[in-house]
Amino acid sequence: MTYGEAIDLDPWRSSYAVRSSGLNASEVRSLFAVANRKEVVSLAGGMPFVKALPETALVDTVERVIRSYGPEALQYGSGQGDPGLREVILEVMAVEGVSARIDDVVVTTGSQQAIDLLAKLFVDPGDVVLVESPSYVGALGVFRSYEADIEHVPMDDQGIVPDALRERIQHLRARGKTIKLLYVIPNFHNPAGVTLSSARREEVLDIAKEEGILLVEDNPYGLIWFDSPAPAPIRSADDEGVVYLGSFSKTFAPGLRVGWVVAPHSIREKLILASEAAILSPSVFTQLVIRTYFETEDWRAQIEQFRLLYQERRDAMEDAIREHIPGLTHTTPGGGFFLWGTLPEGLDSKDMLPRAITELVAYTPGTAFFANHEGRHNIRLAFCYPEPERIREGIARLGRVIRDEIDIVNTFGPQQSSTRIDNHVDSPPPNLG
Amino acid sequence: MTYGEAIDLDPWRSSYAVRSSGLNASEVRSLFAVANRKEVVSLAGGMPFVKALPETALVDTVERVIRSYGPEALQYGSGQGDPGLREVILEVMAVEGVSARIDDVVVTTGSQQAIDLLAKLFVDPGDVVLVESPSYVGALGVFRSYEADIEHVPMDDQGIVPDALRERIQHLRARGKTIKLLYVIPNFHNPAGVTLSSARREEVLDIAKEEGILLVEDNPYGLIWFDSPAPAPIRSADDEGVVYLGSFSKTFAPGLRVGWVVAPHSIREKLILASEAAILSPSVFTQLVIRTYFETEDWRAQIEQFRLLYQERRDAMEDAIREHIPGLTHTTPGGGFFLWGTLPEGLDSKDMLPRAITELVAYTPGTAFFANHEGRHNIRLAFCYPEPERIREGIARLGRVIRDEIDIVNTFGPQQSSTRIDNHVDSPPPNLG
Numbered sequence: 001m002t003y004g005e006a007i008d009l010d011p012w013r014s015s016y017a018v019r020s021s022g023l024n025a026s027e028v029r030s031l032f033a034v035a036n037r038k039e040v041v042s043l044a045g046g047m048p049f050v051k052a053l054p055e056t057a058l059v060d061t062v063e064r065v066i067r068s069y070g071p072e073a074l075q076y077g078s079g080q081g082d083p084g085l086r087e088v089i090l091e092v093m094a095v096e097g098v099s100a101r102i103d104d105v106v107v108t109t110g111s112q113q114a115i116d117l118l119a120k121l122f123v124d125p126g127d128v129v130l131v132e133s134p135s136y137v138g139a140l141g142v143f144r145s146y147e148a149d150i151e152h153v154p155m156d157d158q159g160i161v162p163d164a165l166r167e168r169i170q171h172l173r174a175r176g177k178t179i180k181l182l183y184v185i186p187n188f189h190n191p192a193g194v195t196l197s198s199a200r201r202e203e204v205l206d207i208a209k210e211e212g213i214l215l216v217e218d219n220p221y222g223l224i225w226f227d228s229p230a231p232a233p234i235r236s237a238d239d240e241g242v243v244y245l246g247s248f249s250k251t252f253a254p255g256l257r258v259g260w261v262v263a264p265h266s267i268r269e270k271l272i273l274a275s276e277a278a279i280l281s282p283s284v285f286t287q288l289v290i291r292t293y294f295e296t297e298d299w300r301a302q303i304e305q306f307r308l309l310y311q312e313r314r315d316a317m318e319d320a321i322r323e324h325i326p327g328l329t330h331t332t333p334g335g336g337f338f339l340w341g342t343l344p345e346g347l348d349s350k351d352m353l354p355r356a357i358t359e360l361v362a363y364t365p366g367t368a369f370f371a372n373h374e375g376r377h378n379i380r381l382a383f384c385y386p387e388p389e390r391i392r393e394g395i396a397r398l399g400r401v402i403r404d405e406i407d408i409v410n411t412f413g414p415q416q417s418s419t420r421i422d423n424h425v426d427s428p429p430p431n432l433g
Numbered sequence: 434m435t436y437g438e439a440i441d442l443d444p445w446r447s448s449y450a451v452r453s454s455g456l457n458a459s460e461v462r463s464l465f466a467v468a469n470r471k472e473v474v475s476l477a478g479g480m481p482f483v484k485a486l487p488e489t490a491l492v493d494t495v496e497r498v499i500r501s502y503g504p505e506a507l508q509y510g511s512g513q514g515d516p517g518l519r520e521v522i523l524e525v526m527a528v529e530g531v532s533a534r535i536d537d538v539v540v541t542t543g544s545q546q547a548i549d550l551l552a553k554l555f556v557d558p559g560d561v562v563l564v565e566s567p568s569y570v571g572a573l574g575v576f577r578s579y580e581a582d583i584e585h586v587p588m589d590d591q592g593i594v595p596d597a598l599r600e601r602i603q604h605l606r607a608r609g610k611t612i613k614l615l616y617v618i619p620n621f622h623n624p625a626g627v628t629l630s631s632a633r634r635e636e637v638l639d640i641a642k643e644e645g646i647l648l649v650e651d652n653p654y655g656l657i658w659f660d661s662p663a664p665a666p667i668r669s670a671d672d673e674g675v676v677y678l679g680s681f682s683k684t685f686a687p688g689l690r691v692g693w694v695v696a697p698h699s700i701r702e703k704l705i706l707a708s709e710a711a712i713l714s715p716s717v718f719t720q721l722v723i724r725t726y727f728e729t730e731d732w733r734a735q736i737e738q739f740r741l742l743y744q745e746r747r748d749a750m751e752d753a754i755r756e757h758i759p760g761l762t763h764t765t766p767g768g769g770f771f772l773w774g775t776l777p778e779g780l781d782s783k784d785m786l787p788r789a790i791t792e793l794v795a796y797t798p799g800t801a802f803f804a805n806h807e808g809r810h811n812i813r814l815a816f817c818y819p820e821p822e823r824i825r826e827g828i829a830r831l832g833r834v835i836r837d838e839i840d841i842v843n844t845f846g847p848q849q850s851s852t853r854i855d856n857h858v859d860s861p862p863p864n865l866g
Contacts, residue, residue, distance in 0.1 A: 010699035062495040074686035253507035255717035266443035284688035
């Protein structure tokens with residue numbers, strides 16, 4: 001670190017820990033603040049369409065929580081989470097083929113907190129965390145915040161590539177690196193929109209076990225499938241080498257901040273203690289809201305409604321891309337919220353963003369999903385939040401932006417991209433759709 | 434670290450980060466699980482008496498949140514927190530003399546998360562965090578989890594001793610240590626039950642500013658005063674060198690997990706980014722529940738009711754101690770939840786706990802509130818949760834336990850205490866009253 005290079009208005013500048021010294025808001029973040037305006041079609045944020053939840057059932061649920069549980073609903077709770085909610089979680093996981101016991105589950109403040117606690121438990125500065133190429137921006141932020149060495153492993157339309165994984169592990173070990181975690185999102189990947197094939201799940205698990213690397217399986221989108229369900233989670237084949245993360249944010253509502261972890265015994269005990277250190281206990285009230293809703297309403301039908309709704313939006317987005325941006329190659333997600341596009345030659349997704357926002361459409365530049373400098377030719381397009389008509393309009397606008405961009409490149413040649421290394425997160429804050 | 438000394442059933446034993454390698458549940462923790470039984474009078478946990486909240490108003494509130502805010506209440510929110518709730522927080526803080534702007538406030542998942550984020554932002558392994566003697570167990574756990582060197586500064590019945598603080602800083606600096614934070618609880622201290630005098634607040638602030646040490650002022654109990662309000666918070670005299678923590682857990686309900694931080698500009702920006710990395714955003718729903726309750730109900734009257742209720746319980750505890758354990762010297766808290774006792778010569782609070790629980794009364798041993806080996810002669814007695822009659826019964830039982838203990842010491846001499854250094858937290862989990 002060097003000091004005194006620029007005028008520094010922060011009197012605490014020299015007090016920060018090494019892990020947070022580079023924690024600054026990016027210029028992309030300020031752009032997204034602008035993108036929050038109504039007239040902008042945002043294909044950037046991953047907000048679920050919670051409007052689809054029935055208001056009367058919600059009112060009944062919250063009222064029932066207060067009347068049935070009384071003051072207990074407002075009290076400190078167990079660090080591990082409400083046992084009744086953990087029963088519900090077992091039922092939800094069973095739909096995807098994961099079987100666990102109630103004691104195996106730890107409730108967290110969204111599965112984001114689970115990633116944070118796992119990184120805190122396992123990552124010393126310089127330890128390697130293996131992630132897919134690209135990977136979830138929120139996980140990268142966490143790993144970075146514990147000073148991990150984040151290493152991307154190639155993926156293709158079948159998900160992470162086992163041979164590449166094996167090679168990367170050998171290469172890193174040869175360099176004397178300690179590899180702590182392998183973080184994967186097998187179902188309807190954020191941001192890549194691909195699903196890890198069944199055969200590869202076995203292979204990836206075998207590699208992790210052989211190499212003694214803890215596999216973290218993040219599965220927030222598994223139940224949001226369109227054409228057919230995803231293969232069984234990796235956790236269904238192994239309960240000692242896999243930590244499984246689940247969430248109610250996509251199947252119910254993110255504003256309650258309830259996710260969970262299923263972990264091998266020893267890890268789970270430490271997770272509970274780490275969670276108590278961080279927040280004492282997850283909110284009892286929001287846990288009981290979810291428990292009560294899932295116990296009394298037809299949650300399977302609700303999730304099916306979400307599936308159909310998001311499928312319609314994916315179809316709308318794909319149709320619109322075919323019509324307005326035929327030059328955009330992209331994945332065809334079989335579920336989830338996101339589609340991953342590769343821009344025509346010479347275009348830079350980060351440089352193009354201000355111009356897109358001027359044209360009233362927002363997306364997330366691919367750079368957000370890499371800890372290195374990749375992703376400039378990629379964009380993530382989210383189809384979860386805007387209605388189909390708005391998606392079509394947004395893609396039409398994006399098509400115009402891309403055509404203009406191609407004209408500029410043809411006239412002046414590709415722009416010189418900045419290559420500054422920073423700790424920035426080029427992704428919208430969670431509330432900016 | 435040494436391996437292979439004992440049979441180790443944890444296959445991930447060698448994978449943990451240094452910061453979490455000693456994270457194990459203590460034997461005291463298992464005892465508290467037993468203490469959770471109905472027949473035990475627990476003077477251990479700091480659970481507020483939420484039964485005092487009016488059920489009808491709560492039902493109205495949660496219903497109103499769903500009806501007024503609709504799906505927004507269930508969506509991801511701002512990392513900084515709901516602006517309307519931050520307005521409410523300004524009003525609440527104004528009662529104690531803290532003035533701030535809405536932009537200065539960051540909402541957190543209880544003020545426990547605020548402590549965690551501050552430690553994450555500032556503490557590198559080996560950095561010193563100065564705390565009072567004793568200090569809040571939850572804060573010690575957080576500082577330990579970031580590998581801080583926790584240094585206790587003496588306190589007396591006027592709070593932390595400024596001369597001792599100055600001396601400790603010089604001593605540590607002479608040893609080449611980097612001091613990052615000074616963490617204090619000026620009002621109705623947990624666990625010590627004392628309040629920092631007005632003159633000392635100025636002096637402590639002056640020292641922190643002179644020495645360039647960030648002062649963290651934790652104030653969860655300020656509004657729960659009995660005889661007279663506490664002096665104005667330190668933050669009311671300085672907005673550049675103080676980070677102020679507040680909470681709704683004691684004035685309203687801990688099960689919603691809503692606290693807040695008021696921090697100088699640059700720190701606040703980093704806090705928001707760090708909080709987004711940890712949990713994306715605090716729960717919108719619980720924020721709106723508190724906002725709506727405070728906007729529509731008479732929260733000042735509610736807090737006054739809490740004050741009278743806890744005052745009655747403090748009085749009941751003091752009367753009972755006078756009657757049943759006259760040999761127990763203790764602080765007389767002017768507010769808050771806790772009283773700090775010093776056991777008669779030769780008694781050990783940790784060793785005595787199993788015998789107390791056998792006699793159906795629980796307390797927290799003083800050792801929980803020190804990062805070193807102090808506190809064995811102290812106990813924390815919480816008067817917040819049991820009704821006055823139960824408090825009297827609990828103190829009567831504790832009196833018998835202490836008398837028996839004195840007999841044993843007189844007959845056999847003081848026991849040899851274990852002096853093993855560990856990372857254990859000798860405090861009840863949050864939900865065990």
